[in-house]
Amino acid sequence: MxxxxxxxxxxxxxxxxxxxxxxxxxxxxxxxxxxxxxxxxxxxxxxxxxSDVINFDLSSQIASAIADEPTILAPHTSNNLVGKLKAKVVQFAKPFGQMAIAASAAGLMVMGVQQNSADTDALLPASQVVKTMPFGGVAEPVSLNFQQTSRSSEKQAFVEQQRRFQALLSDHQQQIKLSSVDVNHTQPQDKAEESAK
Incomplete structure (x- = not known):
């Protein structure tokens, strides 16, 4: 024009x-x-x-643009195959996860024992230690009165550690039971799907 x-x-x-x-x-x-x-x-x-709202009729333009779009056909992927693959990966990885939980519990127990033994050493008052100068020139602290740690506090610490260990162990056993229930629920579905084929 x-x-x-x-x-x-x-x-x-x-x-x-x-x-x-x-x-x-x-x-x-x-x-x-x-x-x-x-x-x-x-x-x-x-x-x-x-007016505040301007009425544009875009539907015909959008419909023609959609009609002009090329159709892309993608291969059909089976959700069943993907589900089986995920189940196998989970079944393979679960024992490693359980071992990691058990190793974490054992590591926490070891750290707890080390922490508790360090705490009892720190409880000695500073006034009971005398510093002496030996002939070699290196100072070594010496305790004036030797206090034997009471058997009751050691026993209480041992009982507390046992209680924590039992709690972790029972939690681990519950996780194993739950994982076996999950595996049992997924296996009958897989067998039913295989028999349907």
Whole structure:
């Protein structure tokens, strides 16, 4: 289209000129008709005469764009195969997870014993230690009165450690039971699916 026609449409929209031939051409030409609509919309927007919601009919354009889209066919993947693969991976990895839990429990027990023995050494008051200077020139602390750790506190510490160990052990056994229940529930489904084939 020539620039002159667009300028003529603009002047008609602005009420600067009246041209019946151009009106007929606007009615017959979809491109000029769309230009006419756009110019009126721009004028309304600049004057602030538009409603808050402008109704654009985009459905036909979207429908044609979807129709023009190429169809891509992807190979059909079996969800059953993926489910079986996941079950096998979980079944393979579960023993390692259980061993990791048991190793963590054992490590915590060892650290707990070391921590408790370090705490009892720190309980001796500082006033009971005398520093002497031996002939070699190196100072070694010596205790004035030797206190034997009471058997009851050692026994209480041992009982507490045993209680913690039993709690960890029972938790581990419950995890094993739960994992065996999960495996038993998934296996009958797999067998039923295989027999259905």
């Amino acid at each position: 020539s620039e002159n026609k667009f300028e003529a449409v603009s002047s008609i929209v602005d009420n600067d000129q009246q041209n019946d031939e151009l009106f007929d051409e606007i009615l017959n030409d979809s491109h000029l008709s769309a230009t006419w609509q756009r110019y009126h919309l721009m004028g309304d927007v600049m004057r602030g005469e538009t």
